[in-house]
Amino acid sequence: MAQNAAQQEIVVDRVGMDYGGGSEPAIREISLGIRKGEFVSLLGPSGCGKTTLLRMMADLLEPTSGGVGIAGGTPRQARLTRKFGIVFQTPALYEWRTVRGNVELPLELAGMPRARRRERAEELLELVGLGAFAGKRPRQLSGGMQQRVSIARALAADPQILLMDEPFSALDEFTRERLGEELLGLWSRTGCTVVFVTHSIAEAAFLSDRVFVLSARPGRLSAEVEVGLPRPRVGSLRAEPEFHRLTSSIRQLFEEAEP
Numbered sequence: 001m002a003q004n005a006a007q008q009e010i011v012v013d014r015v016g017m018d019y020g021g022g023s024e025p026a027i028r029e030i031s032l033g034i035r036k037g038e039f040v041s042l043l044g045p046s047g048c049g050k051t052t053l054l055r056m057m058a059d060l061l062e063p064t065s066g067g068v069g070i071a072g073g074t075p076r077q078a079r080l081t082r083k084f085g086i087v088f089q090t091p092a093l094y095e096w097r098t099v100r101g102n103v104e105l106p107l108e109l110a111g112m113p114r115a116r117r118r119e120r121a122e123e124l125l126e127l128v129g130l131g132a133f134a135g136k137r138p139r140q141l142s143g144g145m146q147q148r149v150s151i152a153r154a155l156a157a158d159p160q161i162l163l164m165d166e167p168f169s170a171l172d173e174f175t176r177e178r179l180g181e182e183l184l185g186l187w188s189r190t191g192c193t194v195v196f197v198t199h200s201i202a203e204a205a206f207l208s209d210r211v212f213v214l215s216a217r218p219g220r221l222s223a224e225v226e227v228g229l230p231r232p233r234v235g236s237l238r239a240e241p242e243f244h245r246l247t248s249s250i251r252q253l254f255e256e257a258e259p
């Protein structure tokens with residue numbers, strides 16, 4: 001790999017994943033490195049292995065070949081030491097707990113005393129703009145608000161890495177764009193490394209420092225795009241010619257990668 005391994009927060013080294021059953025492997029020989037504090041997207045069409053790759057980083061799945069290093073250790077070590085938080089496509093909140101109780105849960109499991117975890121949960125809910133909803137039940141919130149709760153929960157243990165699997169794909173476009181902008185604010189305040197899975201070219205371009213473009217069947221890394229757009233990024237950027245140039249060039253990469 002070109003960059004010094006010591007600067008890398010996440011290293012994916014010749015990773016392959018074969019789920020068996022005689023079909024093509026889901027992923028073949030993917031290698032990539034993600035720097036500390038970077039915001040990267042894994043972008044590709046449905047079925048190209050984005051979730052598979054993210055699950056390997058999160059210690060939810062073992063590659064059948066190659067290896068993944070995260071925060072200087074294995075995914076297992078990173079999980080046990082709470083180096084990363086994870087946000088899924090659907091919020092997966094517990095209905096029997098209040099919004100605050102959901103955010104507190106990982107802190108409770110980590111043994112944090114009640115008063116401190118309550119204070120931390122409220123601070124996080126303020127950070128995602130939901131301070132006034134702490135005592136509500138998840139179902140009393142809109143889909144976008146619920147996803148903000150799951151982001152607050154993922155940030156509860158102050159992870160240095162945030163793994164996000166299509167976190168906004170179930171939301172309407174307007175909410176999705178607004179949450180993207182909020183996420184950038186959170187990212188710049190926390191300084192964490194973000195790995196964001198999406199199949200939206202515009203979303204990947206708007207949010208990321210770098211976009212890893214994956215192609216389908218079997219999933220391979222087909223391109224790596226450095227996003228040079230200035231930060232902070234605000235909604236009006238989406239109307240700028242430079243943004244359109246970037247999304248068109250990413251789209252072209254997909255067309256070139258078509259078998």
Ligand SMILES: Nc1ncnc2c1ncn2[C@@H]1O[C@H](COP(=O)(O)OP(=O)(O)OP(=O)(O)O)[C@@H](O)[C@H]1O
Binds near residue numbers: 051
């Ligand atoms: N548990 C499993 N058993 C067998 N095959 C699987 C399993 N999980 C995923 N696959 C297959 O592996 C490939 C990659 O799946 P994956 O979910 O990682 O893709 P993805 O890019 O995240 O797709 P999407 O955008 O639709 O979520 C697909 O062909 C999928 O059918």
